[in-house]
Amino acid sequence: MPILILLFILNILDRSNIGNAKIAGMSKDLNLQGVDYNNLVTFTFLGYVVTQLPLGFFIAKVSPAVYLSVAAGSWGVVSMCCGFAHTYAAMSGLRFLVGCTEAPFFPGALLILSSYYTRKELPLRIASMYAANSLSNGFGGLLAAAIISGMEGAGGLAGWRWLFIIEGVVTVAIAFGCFFLLPSLPAKTKWLSAEERRLAVWRIAQDTAGDVDDADEVSKWQAVKMVLKDFKILLLILQQTCIACAQSFTYFFPTIVGSLGFSTTGTQLLTAPPYFFAFICSIFAAWSSSRLNEKALHIGIPMVFCAVGNILAITLPFDNIAGRYASMFLMCLGSYVAFNLSWAWISASVPRPRAKRSGAFFLVNALASASHFFTPYMFPSADGPRFLPGGIALAVFCIATASVAITLRFVLRRQNKRLDLLDEQEAPYYGGLEGLPRGYRFIY
Numbered sequence: 290m291p292i293l294i295l296l297f298i299l300n301i302l303d304r305s306n307i308g309n310a311k312i313a314g315m316s317k318d319l320n321l322q323g324v325d326y327n328n329l330v331t332f333t334f335l336g337y338v339v340t341q342l343p344l345g346f347f348i349a350k351v352s353p354a355v356y357l358s359v360a361a362g363s364w365g366v367v368s369m370c371c372g373f374a375h376t377y378a379a380m381s382g383l384r385f386l387v388g389c390t391e392a393p394f395f396p397g398a399l400l401i402l403s404s405y406y407t408r409k410e411l412p413l414r415i416a417s418m419y420a421a422n423s424l425s426n427g428f429g430g431l432l433a434a435a436i437i438s439g440m441e442g443a444g445g446l447a448g449w450r451w452l453f454i455i456e457g458v459v460t461v462a463i464a465f466g467c468f469f470l471l472p473s474l475p476a477k478t479k480w481l482s483a484e485e486r487r488l489a490v491w492r493i494a495q496d497t498a499g500d501v502d503d504a505d506e507v508s509k510w511q512a513v514k515m516v517l518k519d520f521k522i523l524l525l526i527l528q529q530t531c532i533a534c535a536q537s538f539t540y541f542f543p544t545i546v547g548s549l550g551f552s553t554t555g556t557q558l559l560t561a562p563p564y565f566f567a568f569i570c571s572i573f574a575a576w577s578s579s580r581l582n583e584k585a586l587h588i589g590i591p592m593v594f595c596a597v598g599n600i601l602a603i604t605l606p607f608d609n610i611a612g613r614y615a616s617m618f619l620m621c622l623g624s625y626v627a628f629n630l631s632w633a634w635i636s637a638s639v640p641r642p643r644a645k646r647s648g649a650f651f652l653v654n655a656l657a658s659a660s661h662f663f664t665p666y667m668f669p670s671a672d673g674p675r676f677l678p679g680g681i682a683l684a685v686f687c688i689a690t691a692s693v694a695i696t697l698r699f700v701l702r703r704q705n706k707r708l709d710l711l712d713e714q715e716a717p718y719y720g721g722l723e724g725l726p727r728g729y730r731f732i733y
Contacts, residue, residue: 290414292470293398294421296361299460300394301425302432303368304333304387306456308540309433310449312553318447319377327665329384330540334661336388341396341655353401354471356393361464364390369457372450396650403636403646404474405489407496408732409579412633416575419629420568423621426539427564432456434557512644519721521704522649524697525635528588529657531690532631535595535683536624537664541676545602546617548674549610559614567621574626575633584634585698585733588627589691595623596687603680620683627690637732638701701733 307315311326319325367386374380398418406414436455437448446454472478475489516522538545542563547556570591578587598619605612639649667679704722708730711718718725 290417292467293402293418295463296357296394296467297398297418297421298425298428299361299456299463300364300391301422302429302456303364303460304391305426305429305539306368306433306452307333307371307384308543309429309437309557310452312543312547312556313433313437313449313452314447315449318449319374319380321377324666324669325377327669329380330665331662332381332385333388334658336385336390337392337661338388338655338659340389340392341651341658352473352477353397354468354473357397357401357471358464358468360390360393360397361467362461364394365457365460365464367457368460369454372446372453372457392655396647396654399632399636399650400643400647401472401474404493404643405472407492408637409496409582411636412579412584412630413572413575415633415636416571416629419625419632420571422628423564423567423571423625426542427561427568430543430557430560430564434554437557438554512642512648515642515645515723516648516652518723519639519649521638521697521700521721522653524693524700525631525638525649526653526656528690528693528697529631529635529653530660531686531693532592532624532628533657533660534664534686535592535690536628537661537667538620538679538683540665541668541679542617544668544673545676546614548607548676549614563618563621564625566618567625570622571626571629574630578630578633582732584630584637585694588630588634588694591623591626592687592691592694593623594619595627596684596691598623599680599684599687603675603677607674623687627694634697634732698733701731705730705733 307326307329315321316326321329364387367383367390371380371383371387374383399415402414402418403411433452436452439448440446440451440455441448443451472481475481475493476486478486478489481489543556543560546559547553549556549559551559574587574591578584581587598616601616602613602620605616607613635649635653636646639646667682668676672678707720708718708722708725711722712727
């Protein structure tokens with residue numbers, strides 16, 4: 290857990306530091322015009338999506354220690370190179386590569402977590418890892434303020450360049466150490482004793498009411514068919530896409546906070562508290578979700594708060610600085626709470642076989658990330674400082690997320706009734722239920 294949390298912090302830092310660099314002089318130095326910055330954000334996710342789609346069904350049998358460490362080292366190198374880009378074209382290519390190299394991390398981390406922790410244990414673990422997102426964005430503002438102000442002009446380089454270089458170097462160093470510390474899948478982790486390996490595998494088998502090991506149960510193409518035939522995965526994709534859209538303000542958050550009228554350094558510092566607040570709320574919501582064994586309301590209610598935050602941010606008068614800043618806390622609260630609980634729900638809804646679960650993780654993450662092909666353009670500079678169209682769109686996505694979560698609750702409840710009936714009849718599972726072990730029931 291500590292290793293994954295640390296890697297995720299670095300993952301988000303190296304992906305989102307471009308927002309801090311933008312307000313620190315990058316736009317001027319690279320002569321960015323019009324939607325050039327928006328394009329840079331889009332290129333990152335273009336690489337992210339293109340790389341994920343072929344990975345999902347092949348990575349289930351690869352050691353997590355290998356692919357997570359290699360991925361982290363690779364995105365660290367590319368992010369460091371961003372500090373030496375002098376043209377828009379060069380930065381565009383590098384941001385595309387940042388997306389490509391970061392693509393394996395999050396779904397891969399979810400796969401290893403779901404291989405060690407039961408359905409009841411997963412929400413708090415995933416929340417703890419994904420809370421690193423809000424922590425990273427919070428510390429990112431503080432770190433950016435320190436690096437940009439402290440390193441401005443050092444070695445003849447602008448402060449925003451040092452931001453990319455320093456964070457990239459740190460990522461490469463930590464990725465090297467993680468290669469030796471991260472475990473493989475439970476049955477293959479050499480530094481666990483034979484008894485510990487058997488126990489880790491048995492726990493998950495008991496939780497999913499399945500066989501002890503399903504690593505070779507289905508082929509890659511069988512797993513693809515199982516994913517495409519499972520209707521609830523479509524709902525999970527829709528839910529995750531709406532959450533990703535509602536969270537798209539992240540790459541413009543320094544600009545949104547900047548509308549309060551503070552200096553560049555003051556703006557960087559003010560981006561931190563809303564993310565720290567979201568971190569605390571995420572941990573509490575994950576604990577509550579695990580304790581109550583409930584998902585839909587724990588996602589829907591926070592997203593309603595997020596919608597309220599977006600509405601307040603675009604309607605309150607500019608002189609109401611306290612109210613507008615408070616609305617930004619609500620924006621972060623809802624989207625971050627919902628995001629990590631949604632992933633725990635995906636894992637619980639696609640338990641076995643491992644190849645199908647891996648494919649579902651990558652497919653959901655890839656298609657949800659594809660929303661970033663258009664969300665960067667919801668906040669054009671011409672709409673500032675209020676960003677009315679973008680705020681309205683985010684509020685709509687928040688309500689849509691809550692609606693899909695409630696719909697999914699009823700779908701899973703209905704599928705549980707079907708499972709009860711099929712078990713009574715001793716009939717085979719079908720209609721998106723293939724691959725489920727006998728006795729398994731969904732959490733909703």
